[in-house]
Amino acid sequence: MFRARRRWSIAVVLAVPACGGGGGSGDDDEKSDTSPTQPSDDDTPGADADSDDTGGGDSDAADPCAELEFDNVVDAAACPSIQGEGQEPVEADAIEFCRRAFIDLLGQSPTEVEYERDCKWHTKDEIVDSFMDRPDYIRTSQRMWADAFQMNSAVTHYGYIADLDAIAGELHAGTITLTQFAELATTHPGFLGRWDGLDLVAFSFRAFLGREATPAERLALAPLWHLWEERPAPDPMQANAKRVVVDTNNCASPNQSACNSDFWGDRTVIIDPPMPDASDPELNVIDQSTLDDAQWQVLRTPGELIAGQENFFESYVDRALARYLGYDAGAELPLVRQALVDLMTEQGGNVRAVDREILTSILYTSTNRYDEADAADAAQWDPPYWHGPIKQMDAEDWLASAYKLAGLEVAGCDHRYPEVQQGSVGFHPHTYPTAVGGTAPDYTFRDKAQLLGGCPDRIAQFRESRTGLIAALTQATLTAELCAMASTTSPIYPLGVITDPTDKSEAALWDAIDQVYSAALIRPVMDGASEGAQNGITLCRDDLDCTPTEFAVQACRLVLKSADFIYY
Amino acid sequence: MSNLSSKTRRRSFLKVGLGSIATGAIAPHLWIPRISKAALPIPSSRHNHLILFNLDGGARTVPMFNADVDPRWNPFGTQAGSPGTEWTVGGVFDNLPYQDTVPLGLPAIPPITQISHEFSILGTIDHTPGAATGVGDHPTARNWIASGFGEGGPGIMSRIYSTHRNYTEGGAGLVFPPAVIGTGNATTPLGIPHGSITPVMVPSHSDFVAQNGDNAGGQPKWARALEAGLDDYAIKSRSNAHKEQISRLANGKANVEAFRNVFLDPALKVEDEPNGTLNGLTNAQLAAILGTTQLGRDTALALRFLGYGSAAVTIGHSGNLAADVGGWDTHSGEMTAYAPSANELARVLCGLNFALKQMPHLDGGTYWDHTIIAMVTEFGRDNILDNGYNSGGGSDHTGAPGSRYQAWFVSGGLVGKPGEHFGHTDPMTMEVMNGEPVFGTTNYYAMLFALLDIDIEGIWPGIDPVNVIF
Incomplete structure (x- = not known):
């Protein structure tokens, strides 16, 4: 027995006010990109897309993509695999798109009020632009890099981490390019303080080339980082702190070859000892903070070489596609990958341009409601780009959203510091709330998020999206707590x-x-x-x-x- | 068959099936390898269990289990093992009995040097037998140990869940799913879903208590029905790929319901409920037997899962976190971190040897008789200097012989040739000696699956299980 209620047609309910579509307000010339087509919420949401799926009608017809005009390079590049295959993905309605962009870019699910304020009256393009201009977009992007660099002040000086994190923020604010970022990051003390030896090569590759360095690459390129070392330097706010230094002795005569690599051209990274005749070798150790521009230029050789690799931009493009679409679109749609690499090249390595192009493309703006007959063989399944993306909310984002809805203050995690360190005068700076009646960070939120794979410590835990029995059990436990805490002012x-x-x-x-x-x-x-x-x-x-x-x-x-x- | 029908089938068997109880009487049979030349039988039974330790990060196994090599490869020396031990026991291990059990009226737990004859060693484990070089990078190595394939795929614990007959046909009573305990980068991939099938993933014994809450996810029947109604539409209205993805959530919720009584058992709170009892051992006794390190407690939880019918549990061990890099991935700091890590592991192995022999099994005998204790890790270590370490006091992994040929133990009552050492390496070069066998990681997994009576041909076609230990 179905309930007796008015039949909701989402199309009717939402199309009127939403996004300048339907009602025709706003950008008249961008209607196809910006006005959501509202699907009805019946059982066959994607049915119209493939109603003629065997239809073969295009076998002898003109290339449909040739007849379309695109103002998005992703749409143009994906067309042969979508419209060219007779598919017409249905646009996500305003609510679906708002939630998707809100969670991806701002790290939380929107409330009804936030939807009214931030989405309901705006086009999809406007929503993306607005969200990308917010600090939360920077923060969620920084979190991605913090995971890539495995930031943790239990290993690295908190100040170095903060600085590297700020540079990642600049990347997504558009004030530096990806090339500049790679050059800075791969020899940044926040990176050098985290890794040693061959791992410096390995994690540079992971962060900027999207793959693991082979053993041969690690051995061949490690000399370019051979000068870097650390020295214990207890900080009043971090007793275990170490400072990053250049030990010029490592490559001083007759050891110059230890700092040479001919893997990507004949390159040597040597800094002359400031006091070559000194009896105390520590006098030829230079703190990274006192290096001059010329010295930095030499030391940043590894980043310069990495940024010069053919797949450098491609790696970021793949990362961004996976971030927003939840599948390996770079491999699924190589033309899209190439189009975004070209765009990035045109834009001089501006990551915002790549992000925006994906976020306003048909791959992102389509609905993920889709009708497909069951099939046991995954090889027979429709490809993921014939409909919109679906992703599991990150544990932190889910928990933050649930906190917000329950009316609780969203404390969040400080993505830079999974565990705040302390020294003689107290804890180093962080953004955790302070525990009641004390000075220690309050890890209540972090600890809950860790149960589901969020807020990882990046030493023994790493970010993951958990499903299954224990994840369901955890969610049951946490929601019981949160719903019990909701009050009259809670959403x-x-x-x-x-x-x-x-x-x-x-x-x-x-x-x-x-x-x-x-x-x-x-x-x-x-x-x-x-x-x-x-x-x-x-x-x-x-x-x-x-x-x-x-x-x-x-x-x-x-x-x-x-x-x-x-x-x- | 669609993933949805798979889910239905699973749910029907996860509930106690009366018809399935009869299967509890099925006798073990001898598993005959596919190729006749490898004709040693494997004591296969669906009622066997697997306890698999994953030493996260790439552990230097040679100094522990293949210790009679040049000091570059083993800077810790050797020591005598118990009579009947063919393999050389590492000098890194403590050799005094563990006394924590004595105040509880139990005997002291013998150290590994006194029970080494109950471990067999496979000294030439290699992910890629026959290849020009070994695997030296983490992602590829994780693919191998997670799935048995170099390119990766569903994790082996998910494979067990989706193929073991206790789960596909029903077991004797409620059979707890395979479980992965741990959060390490090399441990969680063993739980990579197989379609919509996901094993139990527990970060640690203590996190498990927090996840469990006070009422183990209890919901009224009507609330469960309402929730299932919403989720079913969320699944139904998506593409097949997304159906599979979302079904994992729905399956998890169904399992919370099915296993709620298990979760309410105080025996699963291995630290907080010392009087919790299962299989004849209290949590207090387990703490004394296995120790109170995280590995000890996690292993206690693993025993509880086995007690509720789980066919297999993986326990991730991140080693001694004092090392700069963390875990067993000791590129630096190994000089100080290695011995504590090795002895943390040894302590638990010795405890398991004792505990399993005290736990009566439904099929007769004890859990020791029905369990294989095994290990995996990404690779060994190499790139070392004459003192046994690199310039940072650690060791690396390049895929050269030192890191390529690993020494893995197997133990438990199912091992037919305990104390023996199979596959020998040159003590100076760590190359495999002439005429010695090399054991592929996939073949090793095939052995473990065969012990659990899983049809390996459908997973790794043409792969012969290692059978020299039987």
Whole structure:
């Protein structure tokens, strides 16, 4: 039995106000890119896309891509694999797109209020531009690099980390290029303080060439970093701190060959000892902070060489495609990869241009609701670019979103410092809240996120998206806590949706679940889910222990850990 | 068959199936390798168990288990093992009994030097037998140890979940899924999903308690139905690839329901509930037997999972984190970090040897009789100087013989030739000696799968399991 309710047509509900589409406000000449086409929420959302899927109608027709005009290089490059295959992906509606961009760029799921304020009245392009101008886009991007560099002040001086993180921020603010970033980062003390020896080569490759260095590459290129060392340098706020230095003795005569590599051309990285005749070798050790520009120019040779590799831009493009689309689009759509590499080259290594092009492309703006017949053989499945992307929310983002909906202050993790260190005068600077009644960082949020693979310590734990039994168990435990803490001012307040605690009618329960669902997902339960949801409502009505209040509380829990909320 | 129907099938068997109880009486049979020349039998049974230690980061196994080599390869020396031990025991190991059990009225736990005859050593493990060079990089090595394939793929614990007959046909009662305990970069890939199938992934014994909460994810039946209704539509309205992805979440929720009573058992709170008891051992006794390091506690949790029917548990060991780089990946700081790491491991292996012999098994005998204890790690170490270390007091991994040919132990009552050493290396060069066998990682996994009575031909076609230890 389905509920008796007005039939929602998402298209009707949302198309009027959203995005300048439908209603025709705004950018008239960008309608195809910016006005969301609202799919109805029936059971076959993607059906129209492939209604003629065998249709072969293009076998002797003109190339459809030749008849289309594109203002996005991704769209143009993907066309042969999409429209060229007879596919017409349906655009994501405003709510779906808003959640996707909000989570990807700002690190949280939007509330209804945020949707109204930040998305409802804006085109997709405007939304992307607006979000990319916010500090949260910089922060989520910095987090990505912090993972790549495995930042951790248990190993590296906090000041070095902060500086490297700030440079990553500049990259995504557009004030430096990817080439400059690579040149700076691969010999930055925040990087040198984290790794030694062959690992300096390995992690440079991982960060900027998107692959592991072969053993031969590691051995051959390590001499370019051979000058770098560390010295214990306890800091008042970090007792275990070390400073990064250049030990010129390492390459002084007769050891010059130890600092030479002929792997990518004959290159030598040598800094002359300042006091070659000194009896104390430490007098020929130079702190990195006192190096002059000419010395830095020599020392940054490894980064310069890495940035000169053919697949340097390609590596970033692949990283960005995976970040926003959730699959290896660089490999799936090599033409798209190449188009973005070309764009990046044109733009002088500006990563924002690449990010924006992906975020405003058909690959990103299409709906991920898609009708496809079950097939056991994965080789027979439709390719991922025939519909929009779906991704599992990062553990931190999910938890932050749930905190926000429950009305709790979102403490977050300091992506630079999984574990704040301390020295004689206290803890080094960080962004964690301070524990009540003390000075120590409050790790409550971090510890919860770590249960699901977020806020990794980057020594024994690494960021991951967990699913399965234990992840579900953890989500059940955390949502029980959070929903119990929600209050009257919370965006999701389960007790507030019950107007009459004695009314256990079907309509009242439907109203409760719709309100709770809307608080988290901006729209009511979709019609396609009605039958399944109705089953739960019926069982509740038959269960004497299921009160309307209990129903609302459980609804809060199950919505926050629902597939609709976690996958976006 | 679609992933959705797979899910349905799984759920039906994860609940206690009356019809499945009869399968508990199936007797072990001898597994005959595909190629007759390798005709030694493998004592295969679906009621066997696997405890697999992954030494995260690439452990230097030679000084522990193939110690009779040049000091460059083993700077810790050697020591005598127990009678019947053919392999050379590393001098790095402590050799005094562990006394923590004595106050509890149990005997002291013998050190590895007194039970070394119960370990067999495969001294020439290689990811890529026959290749010009070994594997020296982490991602490729992780692919091998996670999946048995150089290019990677579903993790072996997911494979066990999707192919072991206790899970596909039902077991004797509720059978707990395979589990991965640990968070290391080389450990979690062993749980890479196989389609929508994901093993139990537990960060640690203590995190597990926090994940469990007070009521182990309890939900009223109607709430579960409502949630399933929402999730089912989320799955149904997506592409096949996305269906598979989202089904993992739905499957996890279904399993929370199925295993809730397991999670409520205080025995699973191995640190917080000392009186929790399963298989005849209290948590307090396990703490004394296995030690109270994270590895010891995680191993105690692994024993609890086995007690609830899990066919296999992987336990990640990150070694001694005092090393600069962390874990067993000791590019530097190895001089101080290695011995504590090795002895942390040895302590637990000795404890397991004792504990499994105390735990009665439903099929008769004890868990010792039905369990194989094994290990994996990404690679060994090389690129070292005459003193046994690199210039940073550590060691590297280039895929040269020192890091390529690893020495892995196997132990447990299923091992037919305990104490022996199979596959010898040249003590100076670490190359495989003439006429000595090389054991592929995939063949090693095939052996472990064969012990669990899993059809390996469907996973690694043409691969012969290692069988020299039987």
